[in-house]
Amino acid sequence: MRYTLHQLEIFYKVSKLQSVTKASEALFLTQPAVSIQLKNFQDQFQIPLFEVVGRKIYITEFGKEITLAAEKILGEVNAINYKALSFQGELAGMLKIAIVSTAKYVMPYFLTDFINRHKGVDLSMDVTNKAEVVRSLENNEVDFALVSTIPKHLKINRIQLMDNKLYLIGGKQYKNTEKYISNTEFEQLPLIYREQGSATRNKMEYFIASNKISTYKKMELKSNEALKQAVIAGLGYSIMPLIGIKNELKNGDLQIIPVKKLPMTTEWNLIWLKSKNLSSIAKGFIDNINENKNEVMKIHFKWFDEYL
Known part of the structure; x- marks a missing residue:
């Protein structure tokens, strides 16, 4: 052979x-x-x-x-x-990161410079829901995680990368008057949720419960992309992170529906266990993030400023 x-x-x-x-x-x-x-x-x-x-x-x-x-x-x-x-004095080995699904629109931009600079570093990036991300971090299966909600039961270090803004989103079929919709109008919207364990699902449920809104025709989808396509098709409405719908907002397939107390704003955080014995690769990545995160924000996420 x-x-x-x-x-x-x-x-x-x-x-x-x-x-x-x-x-x-x-x-x-x-x-x-x-x-x-x-x-x-x-x-x-x-x-x-x-x-x-x-x-x-x-x-x-x-x-x-x-x-x-x-x-x-x-x-x-x-x-x-x-x-x-x-x-030869170069960084070499595997960098392991777990990220929530929406973070796939964020993490690659903060990785590119580091990976390109260190050709001996290989990347393993698992994209899943929040519950699985936290589990893999807790079990020491990864070096870092990128989340928008900090797991309170873990002792972690973190680097704040950027804001995560969540809006009520509808397709182009919705007739937007640019006025805040009332709770009564909100209750008439068929809502689409992410799956259980998703941070976006948790924030959406928190907003609805805290504003005492009765939900209508609840649907559930297991990925941000599937949810986005369902909203575009007119199946319903959802509270979604701004980060994942840039192009759809630009071309008019999706629109932000004004609602009082929205957007909700959380933070994208790169986190790791305080007890973690960081490798030279992990330490190098932290240094690279601290050195370049402001430049990454300026180059790739300036469009965020268009939405209040």
Whole structure:
């Protein structure tokens, strides 16, 4: 057998993501390139590594065994590369971050300079809901988390990055008079919520409860993108973070509906456990954030000032 590390990495990524499309995106390769190398890898085994049923790929039991072996091999290769760079005086290793789903519109801008400056640093960024982010931080599975609500039961250090503003949002079908809507009018709106465990869901429920608003036709969606598309389609209305709807506001697909006591404003915070023994990479990232966060805000988030 003469398979390459490149083929092994491709198969491992396909196996973990169970999708050629997602693997190609993660590896920054075209789908045909991934498919060709996946076939070349399979051709070296007489036993199937995977099956394709319909348009979905399923990893066989043999394939799962190869996946476990590939994980160990690739881990050792990365360790060699990290050690070589470390001996050259460069930062090298894995930076692990967990972020809430809406933070995907924030975190990449604060990572770009650091990752580009340190070629030996690899990034693992898990995008999930608040409950899972806090769990992974608490279990010491990640170096940092980006959240808009600080977990009170954990002793953490933090760096405040920027404001997180939440507005009532509707599609272009809504006839906006630019006057504050009353609670009675609010109660007539079919509302769409994020899933349980989402910080956005918690803030929306807090606003509705504190203003004694009776909800109507409550719907629930598990991602900010799905919720956004539902509002655009006219399925309902939602209280959403401004950060994730910049383009839709600009092109008129979404609009802010004036409501008294909105926007609610929280803060995006990069947090880590006080007890965490930070690696040189983590310390370097903190230094980079403190040095560049104001410039990042100026370049990428100046548009925030357009909305009061």
